[in-house]
Amino acid sequence: MSNQQQQTAICKKQQQQQPKHDDKHQNLIRFSLSLTFSALLNLILIVSFFLNMSMNPKHDQLTWSRKASEEAEAVSSLSCSGHGVAHLDGLVLDGGLPVCECDACYTGLDCSQFVPYCLIDVDNGNPFFLEPFWRQNAENSAVMMAGWYRMGYEFADGSLESKQLEKAIRMLHDTVGNAITKGRYIVFGTGSTQLFNAAVYAFSSKDSGSTTAKVVASVPYYPVYKSQTDLFVSRKYKFDGETMSWINQSEDSTNFIEFVTSPNNPDGQLKDVILGGKNVKHIHDLAYYWPHFSPIPIQLDEDLMLFTLSKLTGHCGTRLGWAIVKEESVYKRMMYYIDQTTYGVSRETQLRTLKLLNVVLQGNGRELFDFGYNVMRSRWERLSKLFSLSKRFSLQDLTQNNCTFFHKELRSVTPAYAWIKCENDEDKDCYSVLWDEANIKGKAGHDFGSESRYVRLSLISNRQDFDLLVRRLEGLISQEMKGVCEPSNYEGAFGNLTT
Amino acid sequence: MSNQQQQTAICKKQQQQQPKHDDKHQNLIRFSLSLTFSALLNLILIVSFFLNMSMNPKHDQLTWSRKASEEAEAVSSLSCSGHGVAHLDGLVLDGGLPVCECDACYTGLDCSQFVPYCLIDVDNGNPFFLEPFWRQNAENSAVMMAGWYRMGYEFADGSLESKQLEKAIRMLHDTVGNAITKGRYIVFGTGSTQLFNAAVYAFSSKDSGSTTAKVVASVPYYPVYKSQTDLFVSRKYKFDGETMSWINQSEDSTNFIEFVTSPNNPDGQLKDVILGGKNVKHIHDLAYYWPHFSPIPIQLDEDLMLFTLSKLTGHCGTRLGWAIVKEESVYKRMMYYIDQTTYGVSRETQLRTLKLLNVVLQGNGRELFDFGYNVMRSRWERLSKLFSLSKRFSLQDLTQNNCTFFHKELRSVTPAYAWIKCENDEDKDCYSVLWDEANIKGKAGHDFGSESRYVRLSLISNRQDFDLLVRRLEGLISQEMKGVCEPSNYEGAFGNLTT
Numbered sequence: 001m002s003n004q005q006q007q008t009a010i011c012k013k014q015q016q017q018q019p020k021h022d023d024k025h026q027n028l029i030r031f032s033l034s035l036t037f038s039a040l041l042n043l044i045l046i047v048s049f050f051l052n053m054s055m056n057p058k059h060d061q062l063t064w065s066r067k068a069s070e071e072a073e074a075v076s077s078l079s080c081s082g083h084g085v086a087h088l089d090g091l092v093l094d095g096g097l098p099v100c101e102c103d104a105c106y107t108g109l110d111c112s113q114f115v116p117y118c119l120i121d122v123d124n125g126n127p128f129f130l131e132p133f134w135r136q137n138a139e140n141s142a143v144m145m146a147g148w149y150r151m152g153y154e155f156a157d158g159s160l161e162s163k164q165l166e167k168a169i170r171m172l173h174d175t176v177g178n179a180i181t182k183g184r185y186i187v188f189g190t191g192s193t194q195l196f197n198a199a200v201y202a203f204s205s206k207d208s209g210s211t212t213a214k215v216v217a218s219v220p221y222y223p224v225y226k227s228q229t230d231l232f233v234s235r236k237y238k239f240d241g242e243t244m245s246w247i248n249q250s251e252d253s254t255n256f257i258e259f260v261t262s263p264n265n266p267d268g269q270l271k272d273v274i275l276g277g278k279n280v281k282h283i284h285d286l287a288y289y290w291p292h293f294s295p296i297p298i299q300l301d302e303d304l305m306l307f308t309l310s311k312l313t314g315h316c317g318t319r320l321g322w323a324i325v326k327e328e329s330v331y332k333r334m335m336y337y338i339d340q341t342t343y344g345v346s347r348e349t350q351l352r353t354l355k356l357l358n359v360v361l362q363g364n365g366r367e368l369f370d371f372g373y374n375v376m377r378s379r380w381e382r383l384s385k386l387f388s389l390s391k392r393f394s395l396q397d398l399t400q401n402n403c404t405f406f407h408k409e410l411r412s413v414t415p416a417y418a419w420i421k422c423e424n425d426e427d428k429d430c431y432s433v434l435w436d437e438a439n440i441k442g443k444a445g446h447d448f449g450s451e452s453r454y455v456r457l458s459l460i461s462n463r464q465d466f467d468l469l470v471r472r473l474e475g476l477i478s479q480e481m482k483g484v485c486e487p488s489n490y491e492g493a494f495g496n497l498t499t
Numbered sequence: 500m501s502n503q504q505q506q507t508a509i510c511k512k513q514q515q516q517q518p519k520h521d522d523k524h525q526n527l528i529r530f531s532l533s534l535t536f537s538a539l540l541n542l543i544l545i546v547s548f549f550l551n552m553s554m555n556p557k558h559d560q561l562t563w564s565r566k567a568s569e570e571a572e573a574v575s576s577l578s579c580s581g582h583g584v585a586h587l588d589g590l591v592l593d594g595g596l597p598v599c600e601c602d603a604c605y606t607g608l609d610c611s612q613f614v615p616y617c618l619i620d621v622d623n624g625n626p627f628f629l630e631p632f633w634r635q636n637a638e639n640s641a642v643m644m645a646g647w648y649r650m651g652y653e654f655a656d657g658s659l660e661s662k663q664l665e666k667a668i669r670m671l672h673d674t675v676g677n678a679i680t681k682g683r684y685i686v687f688g689t690g691s692t693q694l695f696n697a698a699v700y701a702f703s704s705k706d707s708g709s710t711t712a713k714v715v716a717s718v719p720y721y722p723v724y725k726s727q728t729d730l731f732v733s734r735k736y737k738f739d740g741e742t743m744s745w746i747n748q749s750e751d752s753t754n755f756i757e758f759v760t761s762p763n764n765p766d767g768q769l770k771d772v773i774l775g776g777k778n779v780k781h782i783h784d785l786a787y788y789w790p791h792f793s794p795i796p797i798q799l800d801e802d803l804m805l806f807t808l809s810k811l812t813g814h815c816g817t818r819l820g821w822a823i824v825k826e827e828s829v830y831k832r833m834m835y836y837i838d839q840t841t842y843g844v845s846r847e848t849q850l851r852t853l854k855l856l857n858v859v860l861q862g863n864g865r866e867l868f869d870f871g872y873n874v875m876r877s878r879w880e881r882l883s884k885l886f887s888l889s890k891r892f893s894l895q896d897l898t899q900n901n902c903t904f905f906h907k908e909l910r911s912v913t914p915a916y917a918w919i920k921c922e923n924d925e926d927k928d929c930y931s932v933l934w935d936e937a938n939i940k941g942k943a944g945h946d947f948g949s950e951s952r953y954v955r956l957s958l959i960s961n962r963q964d965f966d967l968l969v970r971r972l973e974g975l976i977s978q979e980m981k982g983v984c985e986p987s988n989y990e991g992a993f994g995n996l997t998t
Contacts, residue, residue, distance in 0.1 A: 031530035038537035045544040062561075064637035065571050069564040072643035076563075087649055088642070089663050089850045101655035126651040134646035138563035141646025143587070144571035145851060147633035147858070148640075150586055150816040152625040153809075156600035164588050190689050190841040197840065201730070228839045231700070232731045310652075317649040317846035340727045341696065341840070342689040347816035348847035351588045352644060359646070 130314030160344030192321030268415030292372025629813030659843030691820030767914030791871025
């Protein structure tokens with residue numbers, strides 16, 4: 001062995017005696033990789049933690065309200081096959097899940113079964129056509145109530161009315177331009193229903209010996225004016241028929257209280273007062289005087305104007321209406337009526353209304369009214385096209401008008417109801433004709449003080465119910481046309497209608 | 500240099516030419532430590548992530564309802580110095596935070612400033628004494644409403660009343676044993692206030708030519724029976740004073756509608772009917788016939804019984820009352836009245852009531868009634884001890900009675916109101932005496948058809964307001980005692996009272 005070989009052998013031996021440096025090197029690489037991976041994992045976990053925090057900044061802060069939120073979201077997540085809806089206070093199944101409440105013509109636990117030739121109920125005025133708007137605005141329209149929310153009778157200022165809600169109502173009228181509220185009093189009612197008689201009471205005489213005021217309305221009129229006034233059998237006021245029949249007698253000493261409904265329910269006509277003179281008081285029911293149902297030609301400034309949430313946002317069940325009142329004495333008598341009959345409007349109702357109106361105000365009303373107007377316009381177009389083919393049935397004739405809100409000189413016609421006339425001599429009871437021949441339940445003309453030759457059909461139901469109604473009416477009119485049209489024409493006509 | 504030295508030198512050189520193995524070793528240790536630390540951090544982060552997930556299993560699932568929950572919790576977190584409360588629909592400050600609504604005798608933005616010798620308003624019947632119970636049950640009593648919650652007029656069965664709520668009401672009466680509901684009809688009203696006239700209407704004649712029914716009540720009576728009946732000036736019914744004045748005439752052909760209030764408002768006495776005969780109908784107002792206010796000696800089964808949420812859970816602002824009705828014809832007429840005057844009770848009100856009653860039912864009513872009874876018992880004990888020292892003022896005398904609910908033969912007396920009599924000849928107007936001498940605003944005796952020598956003070960306010968009332972009454976009685984007692988006796992007496 002040479003010297004050099006010896007040296008190398010010794011060196012190797014020394015190297016072997018030391019730790020295995022190559023293994024160490026490999027370990028070092030492995031450790032480096034592991035550490036890099038671990039550090040990266042840490043980084044990802046930390047970033048995702050802060051990302052989670054920033055996306056749900058307060059999720060850990062939700063305490064007492066979380067359970068109620070979860071309940072509400074669980075209920076709303078039930079699809080009900082797209083033909084129904086579940087609510088928190090619906091009937092519950094054994095498992096505790098609420099039952100789906102099905103649209104007309106659907107049944108079954110999940111509303112998946114279609115009921116052929118079911119009854120189409122368009123008697124009521126449920127404005128479900130606005131439900132999709134509220135689903136689109138779910139976040140801003142939700143409201144959470146604590147168990148101790150407003151337990152007392154009065155608000156902080158001793159009144160029964162939320163000043164915040166009053167402010168929102170005034171802002172909305174200013175934005176829409178349909179009624180003047182500046183310097184006017186506002187009275188809330190449990191629906192405008194309660195305000196009908198509150199207004200009649202306020203306008204009737206305080207004197208015990210005075211004559212009974214005559215309450216009147218123009219045919220066709222909303223039936224509750226009569227039935228509610230009749231209910232109390234008051235010595236102070238009495239429903240006394242159609243306005244027109246008193247036109248030459250309103251100057252004498254009899255006191256009149258005239259209901260003026262504009263747009264009118266059922267026929268959607270814009271109306272003006274009929275009776276004049278110092279003995280006549282007017283109650284202007286403006287439930288439908290909003291841009292989705294009506295042109296807004298002028299900003300009204302009447303002595304007593306009634307509005308309701310039901311036909312503004314579609315929340316009928318909430319039961320909130322309001323009166324805008326010019327004279328303090330009338331306002332005070334209306335407030336006294338509300339105090340005495342229900343001691344104000346439910347505070348839950350007032351809070352929820354405030355939430356809903358704030359959503360409407362956020363878009364200066366445009367979003368809600370654009371949505372509503374577009375739906376109603378397309379519905380009226382479909383319907384008027386269909387009825388133009390019929391000689392047996394006619395729709396009310398509505399003239400286009402200007403609308404300051406949409407800045408349009410001539411806006412489309414978008415009434416809430418179809419006021420249908422049966423034109424044939426033999427069809428004296430139009431309500432029965434639709435029921436018997438098409439299984440459609442409308443509201444009979446005589447309910448509105450009108451001829452039985454008329455029937456009112458609601459156009460503000462949800463999309464599916466409206467589609468079913470149109471299909472049923474198409475069937476009815478197609479029967480009529482079979483006698484007068486060539487089949488090809490009739491088919492073509494309906495081909496267009498159903499697209 | 501020897502051979503060996505040469506070898507070592509060469510080896511060192513070779514070693515120097517290789518990576519520094521010692522440094523590597525140290526790096527290895529550093530890496531190991533870092534990796535261990537990093538892995539530990541990984542472990543901690545992962546564990547905390549899963550812990551967080553398991554504690555808030557669904558926090559990521561809350562979507563549309565989160566914002567409303569956060570708003571409600573933010574408002575409820577305002578302490579208002581413990582002397583007030585903030586609500587979602589309260590007035591808001593510039594920053595958007597709701598203003599604190601302060602208790603009586605406190606003021607300032609955060610209710611921190613005490614107002615010395617302020618007016619103690621115990622005129623109203625706000626049952627704030629139950630508010631702490633609802634704060635204790637915050638999670639189960641909260642309710643979240645979606646923007647599309649019950650937009651329609653009717654429930655799924657076409658009615659205006661939640662069947663779930665009706666069921667809860669029946670269960671509660673069964674649990675408490677205060678009224679029989681089996682086979683009885685239930686009518687909801689916007690507060691029992693609305694049901695007063697609904698019942699009067701239902702009991703009055705349908706015939707147009709019949710006589711006017713006399714509506715009567717026993718003095719002292721709840722003022723709204725008279726003022727509400729007067730309001731309508733109906734040909735069908737008329738408030739006609741005190742029941743006792745008709746005791747010998749109820750057998751003739753006149754129809755009577757007698758209000759029977761038990762326990763009575765204002766004096767807490769258990770009452771029975773006074774008039775009898777086939778022409779007499781009875782409206783049993785049982786607003787206070789719950790275990791926190793009254794003994795429950797028997798389960799009542801009257802023709803028409805009225806209850807209200809206001810005095811059961813303390814939610815006056817919610818405006819929900821109900822009637823339990825035996826006869827179908829009476830039930831139908833009441834339902835017609837509700838339909839015509841408000842078209843049912845707000846659906847928000849019905850949902851919230853359902854939530855609240857479910858909380859009461861969860862503990863078989865024990866939790867709520869134990870809480871309420873204990874508060875009211877201690878208040879009455881303080882008050883009766885105080886008034887026992889006075890000869891100028893006296894409290895109503897209430898006898899102990901058995902209570903089937905608490906399984907007690909003799910339970911303490913726990914009325915909702917003190918019905919105070921000014922005994923001195925010169926104190927003819929007791930309301931003014933308390934106002935002038937102690938700045939206490941009660942409700943005057945003549946409002947209840949009684950002598951002005953009486954005044955009603957509410958005992959169901961919150962703790963602080965009640966304490967202030969007692970201190971003010973102590974001051975009043977101490978003035979009286981200065982003339983008759985030795986100072987030491989008087990001091991001693993009050994020493995016990997204020998502990």
